[in-house]
Amino acid sequence: MNEKISVAAAAVRRTWARPWVHRLRIWAAVLAVSLIGVFVGTMLFAQSKVAVGPFLADMSISPSIKGGTEVDIPPLGSLHLDSHDGPIHLKVDLGALDQERTEALIDDPTAISAAGQSAVDDVTKGVLQLGLRAMGAAIVCALILSALIFRNIRRVAAAGILALVVTGGSLALAAGTIRPDSISEPRYEGLLVNAPAVVGDARRIADNYGRYSDQLQQLVSNVSRIYTTVSALPVFDPAGNTTRLLHVSDLHLNPSSWGVIETVVKQWDIDAVVDTGDIVDWGSGAETSYVNAIGQLGVPYIYVRGNHDSLAIQAAVARQKNAKVLDNSMVTVNGLTIAGIGDPEFTPDKSEKPAADADDPAPSPLLASGEELATTIRESKTKVGMAMVHDPAMAPPLSGVVPLVLAGHLHEREVRTLDVPLPEASPSAAPTPAPSASAATQPPMETRLMVQGSTGGAGLRGLEDDEPTPLMMSVLYFDENQTLKAYDDIQLGGTGEQNVTMQRKVIGTEPEPTTNPSVFNGVTPGIRPNGPPPSR
Numbered sequence: 001m002n003e004k005i006s007v008a009a010a011a012v013r014r015t016w017a018r019p020w021v022h023r024l025r026i027w028a029a030v031l032a033v034s035l036i037g038v039f040v041g042t043m044l045f046a047q048s049k050v051a052v053g054p055f056l057a058d059m060s061i062s063p064s065i066k067g068g069t070e071v072d073i074p075p076l077g078s079l080h081l082d083s084h085d086g087p088i089h090l091k092v093d094l095g096a097l098d099q100e101r102t103e104a105l106i107d108d109p110t111a112i113s114a115a116g117q118s119a120v121d122d123v124t125k126g127v128l129q130l131g132l133r134a135m136g137a138a139i140v141c142a143l144i145l146s147a148l149i150f151r152n153i154r155r156v157a158a159a160g161i162l163a164l165v166v167t168g169g170s171l172a173l174a175a176g177t178i179r180p181d182s183i184s185e186p187r188y189e190g191l192l193v194n195a196p197a198v199v200g201d202a203r204r205i206a207d208n209y210g211r212y213s214d215q216l217q218q219l220v221s222n223v224s225r226i227y228t229t230v231s232a233l234p235v236f237d238p239a240g241n242t243t244r245l246l247h248v249s250d251l252h253l254n255p256s257s258w259g260v261i262e263t264v265v266k267q268w269d270i271d272a273v274v275d276t277g278d279i280v281d282w283g284s285g286a287e288t289s290y291v292n293a294i295g296q297l298g299v300p301y302i303y304v305r306g307n308h309d310s311l312a313i314q315a316a317v318a319r320q321k322n323a324k325v326l327d328n329s330m331v332t333v334n335g336l337t338i339a340g341i342g343d344p345e346f347t348p349d350k351s352e353k354p355a356a357d358a359d360d361p362a363p364s365p366l367l368a369s370g371e372e373l374a375t376t377i378r379e380s381k382t383k384v385g386m387a388m389v390h391d392p393a394m395a396p397p398l399s400g401v402v403p404l405v406l407a408g409h410l411h412e413r414e415v416r417t418l419d420v421p422l423p424e425a426s427p428s429a430a431p432t433p434a435p436s437a438s439a440a441t442q443p444p445m446e447t448r449l450m451v452q453g454s455t456g457g458a459g460l461r462g463l464e465d466d467e468p469t470p471l472m473m474s475v476l477y478f479d480e481n482q483t484l485k486a487y488d489d490i491q492l493g494g495t496g497e498q499n500v501t502m503q504r505k506v507i508g509t510e511p512e513p514t515t516n517p518s519v520f521n522g523v524t525p526g527i528r529p530n531g532p533p534p535s536r
Contacts, residue, residue, distance in 0.1 A: 026155070027158075029149075029150075030146065030150070030155050030158050030159050030162065031162060033142065033145050033146045033149055033150075033159055034142045034146065034158075034159040034160075034162035034163050034166070035162075035166065036142075036145060037138065037141040037142030037143070037144070037145040037146065037159065037163055038138040038141070038142055038163050038166050038167055039063060040141050040145070041134075041137035041138040041139070041140060041141030041142065041163075042061055042062065042063060042134055042137065042138055042167075043062060043063075044137070044141075045133065045134075045137035045141075046060060046061040046062070046130065046133060046134035046137055046138075047059065047060040047061075047130075047133075048060075048126060048129050048130045048133055050122060050123070050125065050126030050129070051122060052092075052094070052122045052123060052126070055094045055095075057092050057093065057094050057126065058092070058093040058095070059090065059091070059092050059093075059126050059127070059130045060090075060091045060093075060130075061088055061089070061090060061091075061130060061131075061134045062088075062089050062091065063087055063088070063089070064086050064087060064088060064089030065086045065087065066085075066086055066089070067083070067084045067085045067086040067087070067088060067089060067174060067177070068080065068081060068082055068083055068084065068089060068090075069081040069083040069084070069089075069090045069091070069092065069182075070089070070090070070091045070092070071092045071094065072091070072092070072093045072094065072095065073094050073095075073190075073198060074093075074094075074095045076190050076191065076194040076197075076198055077188055077189050077190015077191055077194055077195070077198065077500075078188070078189050078190060079186040079187070079188055079198065079199070080186065080187040080188075080189065081182045081183055081185075081186055081187075082179060082182045082185070083178060083179055083182045083183075084174045084175075084177045084178045084179060085173065085174070085177040086173075086174075087170050087173070088170050088171065088173075088174045090127070090130075090174075131171050134167060134171070135164070135167045135168060135171065138163050138166070138167040139160050139163045139164055139167070141163075142159045142160055142162070142163035143156055143159060143160045143163075145159070146158075146159035146160070184504070184506050185503070185504045185505055185506055186199055186503075186504055187501065187502065187503045187504075188500070188501070188502040188503075188504075189500070189501050189502075190500065191500065192260070192263055192264070192267070192490075192492070192500040193263065193267055195267070195488075195490075195500060195502045196267050196268050196269075197267075199488075199502070199504060202475075202477045202485070202486040202487075202488060202504060202506075241479060241480035242477055242478070242479065242485075243271050243272075243333065243334040243335065243336050243477075243478040243479075244268060244269060244270050244271050244475060244476070244477055244478075245270065245271065245272050245273070245274050245333075245336075245475070245476045245478070246261065246264055246265060246268070246270045246272075246273045246274070246473060246474070246475055246476075247274050247276070247406055247450070247452050247473060247474045247475075247476055248261060248273060248274070248275050248276075248452065248455040248473045249275060249276040249277060249278065249306075249390075249406075249407075249408025249409075249452040249453070249454065249455055250276075250277070250278040250306070250408045250409065250411055250452070250453075250454040250455060250456055251275075251278070251279045251280075251454075251455050251456035252278060252279075252280065252281050252308070252454065252456040252457075253279075253280050253281050253287060253290055253456065254455075254456030254457055254471075255290075256471075257455050257456045257457075257471065258293040258296075258297075260455075260471060260473070260492060261273065261297065261455070261473070262296070262297055264473065264475065264490065265297055265298070265299055268475050268488075270299055270475070271299060271300075271333060271334050272299050272300040272301070272302055272333045272334075273297060273299060273300070273301045273302070274302045274303075274338065274388060274406060275301065275302065275303040275304070276304055276306070276388055276389065276390050276406050276407055276408035276409075276452060277303070277304050277305055277306025277307070277308075277309055277342070277343060277390035277408055277409070278306030278307065278308040278309060278390065278408060278409065279291060279303070279306065279308075279309055279313065279317070280308060280309060280313055281308055281348065282308065282348045282349070283308060283309055283310030283312065283313050283346060283348050284310070284312075285312055287313065288312060288313060288316035291313065291316050291317050291320065291323075292320070294317065294320040294322065294323050295320045295321055295322060295323075297322065298322070299322065300322055300323075300324060300331075300333055301317075301320065301322050301323045301324070302323075302324050302326060302331060302333070302338060302340070302388070303317050303323060303324070303325050303326070304325075304326050304327070304340040304341060304342050304343075304388045304389060304390055305325075305327065305342030305343055305390065306342075306343050306390040306391075306408065306409065307343045307345050307346060307347045307348070307390060307391065307409070308347075308348045309342075309343070309346075310346055310348075314327070314342065325342075326338070326339065326340030326341065326342075326388060327340070327341055327342045328341045328372055328373055328376055329341075329376075330376075330377075330380065330382065330384065332382070335480060335482070336385050336386065336478050336482050337382050337383060337384045337385055337386075337482065338384070338385070338386050338387070338388060339373060339376065339377050339380075339384050339386070339387045339388070339402070340373070340387060340388035340389065341369055341370075341372065341373040341376075341388075341389060341394070342369075342390070343366075343369070343389075343390040343391055343394075344365040344366065344368070344369040345365055345366070364393070366391055366393045366394045367393070367394065367396065367397060369389075369394050370389060370393075370394035370395060370396065370397040370398055371397040373387060373389070373394075373397075373398065374397045374398050374401045377398075377401050377402060378401060383482065384401075384402050385402070385403065385404065385478065385482025385483070386402060386403075386404045386405070386406065386482070386484075387401075387402045387404070387405045387406070388405075388406045388407075389405065389406070389407050390407060390408055390409050391407065391408075391409045392407040392409060392410065392414070392449060392451050394407070395407060395418060395447075395449050396418065396421075397421075398418075398447060399418035399419060399420060399421050399447045400420055400421050400444050400445045400447060401445070401447070402445075402447060403445060403446065403447060403448065403482075403483070403484070404447070404448050404450065404484055405418075405447060405448070405449045405450070406450050406452065407449065407450070407451045407452070408451065408452045408454075409451070410451050410453075411453055411454040411469065412451070412453055413451060413452065413453045413472060413474075413489065414449070414450075414451040415448065415449070415450050415451070415505075416448070416449045416451075417446055417447065417448055417449070418447045418448075418449055420444045420446070448484070450474070450476075450487075452472060452473065452474060453470070453472030453473075453491075454469060454471070454472060455471055455472060455473045456471065457469040457470060457471045470491045470492060470493035471491070471492040471493070472489070472490065472491050472492075473490050474487050474488060474489050474490065475487060475488040475490065484507055485506070485507055486504065486505060486506045486507060487504075487505050487507075488502050488503070488504050488505075489502065489503045489504075489505065490502050
């Protein structure tokens with residue numbers, strides 16, 4: 001055994017001593033030193049200052065797998081943009097104010113617009129300077145480090161060339177994958193009350209999301225206004241024909257939800273709140289007082305019953321002066337007509353619900369309820385822009401009937417495009433006349449399903465996991481044609497309700513997935529699996 005080990009060791013030593021292996025080890029060492037030099041140089045020296053509006057912005061580059069851009073606006077929060085692919089991450093810190101520029105903005109309000117208009121040139125110039133600085137710093141650090149280690153001119157030169165290739169290639173990849181439209185869909189992190197002031201008016205962004213320069217000007221102008229106005233945090237006046245709805249769902253008796261909803265209603269200038277059910281946990285009479293906070297919101301509150309809400313809870317909501325309960329009915333807000341229907345099943349404690357029989361020929365009550373609402377919409381002489389249900393399993397019959405369906409129940413966000421329903425063929429029916437040319441060329445209506453997370457953090461059941469379930473809601477923006485233009489997904493979590501993450505989505509910037517309308521999260525419509533109360 002020892003002889004075999006000795007023979008193997010001798011073979012390894014002979015291989016290790018061969019010239020080509022020696023050269024390979026040297027070049028591997030040169031590459032490693034070069035990469036270390038690039039990393040050190042980039043982290044320590046790839047920084048620059050550039051004037052953007054009233055700010056002396058600190059720009060820096062760091063290695064990253066995902067890429068992207070982060071804009072820090074202390075103490076308001078930060079914006080995260082999916083601006084480009086890796087391996088470079090750009091960070092812009094707008095924390096330092098230039099005193100002279102700030103005083104000029106305060107003395108001359110028109111200077112804010114001028115500062116915004118010059119922002120594109122300022123940022124472009126700053127990024128180019130930063131790229132050149134990063135390349136120079138990476139090459140110099142690689143040369144110095146290789147000189148200290150190898151003390152060989154050829155190897156030092158090779159390390160410098162490798163650093164040039166790596167840095168230049170990374171910058172080229174970032175430039176080649178740049179996405180100017182990403183500024184229209186920022187992800188905001190910071191204080192809830194500052195979010196709309198920083199990101200601006202979604203309706204204008206929705207109409208012009210391809211105009212990068214305009215959006216960058218608007219962002220700089222927004223932040224400039226915030227820093228230079230002492231009386232309030234102003235927001236651009238919204239377009240007069242924009243309707244803003246706040247979609248909430250599954251409050252589950254969480255008292256803190258009302259404070260968050262009220263803040264969003266005021267800060268986003270909401271026209272109406274739409275609630276897709278499960279406002280309480282058990283549907284008991286003792287819970288009816290919880291809905292009294294609806295009357296303090298000051299805007300219409302449109303509600304459909306969830307499977308945790310009894311008829312007594314529905315009646316309590318209906319008694320609120322600003323509430324409108326939809327149960328196979330419709331209401332119009334600012335020209336937007338909304339239809340809705342309550343959940344047909346009352347199952348507050350699903351641990352006591354008998355298992356559904358897969359062989360039962362009876363139709364699903366959820367699908368039947370969705371079909372009932374679809375029939376009401378078809379028979380209506382009014383154009384309906386949106387439908388509300390509680391369980392997304394009620395949505396399939398509404399495909400092709402309305403452009404948008406809101407739901408809840410799952411305690412998780414989902415946005416899907418429903419499959420277009422196929423016409424049912426009847427062998428006994430008379431032949432159908434061929435459609436006209438105009439009807440044949442008209443594409444069927446596409447229906448988007450938006451499932452909301454739990455605005456109440458799933459209530460008490462949300463505290464059963466290691467981390468509390470975050471509070472979720474969305475602001476929906478509609479134009480005068482009842483068309484959804486954009487939406488802001490808001491999520492509150494962590495230690496306080498003021499910590500918020502907001503992701504803006506502009507309709508039409510990228511295709512949305514399509515889901516099978518007969519299955520949602522592996523659950524067949526009409527069959528709610530047995531389980532403990534923590535499930536929806």
